[in-house]
Amino acid sequence: MTTLLESRYRAVLRLLPAYYRREREEEMVETYLWDVDRDTQDQSRPTLGEVASIAALAVRSRLGAPGAPSRYVLLGSAVRLFALFAVLIQAAAAVVDLVLEVTWAVSHGGAGRHLLLSQFTDQGLLTAVVTAAQWILPLLWTAAYFALLHDRRRLARASALLAALPNLWPLLGPLAGALVAPHPAFATAFGLLAWLPALALCAAYHRDAPPARLPAGSPGLVFMTCCVVTGASVVVLPAAADLAWAPASCFVVGALGWLLWQARRSDAVTPGGALALAALGLLILAVRVAALYPWLHVPGAALYVGGGLVQTAALALVTVVLAVVGRRDLTTAEPGLS
Template sequence: MSILEQRYRWVLRLLPAAYRAEREEEMVTAFLEGARRGKAGMDDQRPRWMEIASVATLALRLRLGGPGEPPRSFLWGEAVRRAAVLGLVFWTTVGCLSATLTLYTYGILAEGPPDGLTMGIGDPGSPERLRHVLADLAPLLWAASLGALVLGRPLTAKAAAVAALVVPYVLVPPALSVGGWEIAVRWACTLFPAAVTALALMIGFHRDAPPPRLSRGRALGMVALPAAVGILLSLVVGVLDSLTRAGTVPMRLLMQVLMWVDMPGLACVALTTVTVWCVAGRRTSRRSSAPVALAAAILTVPVVLARTAILHPGATDSITGIINLVGCVQLGLLLMSGMTLVVMGARALRTATDGDLTELRGQHG
């Protein structure tokens, strides 16, 4: 066995054992036939990056299987795909909340606050102001991604999700160099939940597991419901903000509400709700809730990091104290939910056999 052949076999270990046992020799032979000989024959060669990428892509597609794949692969595949759908629904709510608040903040929907303070960033009509407005409206692309996915257009959904993730920071780059590595780490943690959703969408819906194509009416309803929730939440925040400026509502109450309607706070509420649904559904149909439990467990990890990123232990002022207190409560809920979901998912994986997943196989997407 040449050194190059050993390297190819090492790369092929990315594939599931059953697939490798059936196809490894054929694949190694094909790779060696296409290899270029160097000065020392095959011993000074390495697998090409495109070959490694193709094997890694195949391994992901097999391990996140679609209908007809082994039960364990199918369960993981459904978990990642449902993580993508749950994430897109959540980010549609956040995007509509952010967009509505942006229209209010910059005086597009209504006039400025009663005290006449200048709202938004940049002078009216300036390019800087335009960039910030567009960056704050860019999260609406999550709704476009969700709509494209449920209409059976995964490539459009993936492109819209990547744009929603990247465009805001292209328009308004984060000032990471000002605060050093600590600010950069906190920023990365807050970006992580959206990145996990986009990644789950990219790898979950491959050619062997296309998304279900809903009718236009059902697809519109699936996008409109989380969008309406986001708009409703923005109205609540706007009313509380106006009452706070008028002195009717104390600032402490406003801060507590804002901690529950920011991204990690809303994610905490959503994941806790999903956990309760999974626990309640387990009594009637454990198999149908298994991929949802795994999906929510996947999404819980980045939310914990995002919530932790805004905490400031040791701070003594009252506002930061409220942030730390509410944040710790949310972290407790997230950790309890995450542990419950992991236990449910682990039990489902242990019982992932053909007989156990017969019902689940008919529920793709």
């Protein structure tokens, strides 16, 4: 007769994918019930630690664990590439933003330096601490990127989570009585752009996952190329540049380059790459639209709005193409979807 505790364990184990349960459910249930007295099983329940462990196993088994069906292998590869590409773009944007702001301040003499330093000295202690964190912590995206490609997964996870912290301030600042400028929709979308990749990195690069690899190029060369593209997009059209401009420009150029490179190859060298880029493109598109929307009817913002609309159209087009290619890859991995 099935006890209440066994039923509860089986209910929690339903978090696992079906292929994993078919192979190991009975063994796992026996292990959990091994040292529990049968007379007390109707008054017991799985511990929080056991539930957390099963939930973590459910994530690993769905993201390309050894022996997983092809669709889960593809999903795991896509999530890992999504995290890698997003970390790369934000690393380049963070470095370029810092370099351009410091360069502008130095090139404008004493007035520029005073304006730069006033961010830390004229707004109170809390704002000074937040401003310093917004300057320093995003640089950890670069640490996360290189740590990930050198298979230092703990360092990569910690760096990505710390780098994403400043994106919480526009959402949490009003709770602390601070005046935060960004529109709520933009603050939410920009926060997701940081936190979804950070969480994807933590989930997808589990202990059974393969090491991170770029589809092409060395880590340093790819990073420098992204920095050049990101910086050039701001320098060429500074009137259109906002927090979404540089990441979106880098994504469009990088995604087009990936599509052209992929079209020249007959083998599927990057399974899940199109799905990863499509998901990232959709996320960046949401940030682009959220940044642009409040300015659509503002007088005198025609150049900014025009540049934003052109970039939005390019993002949407590239994302649709990537989604079509990703759908083809998904159908190849799981023919039943066709």
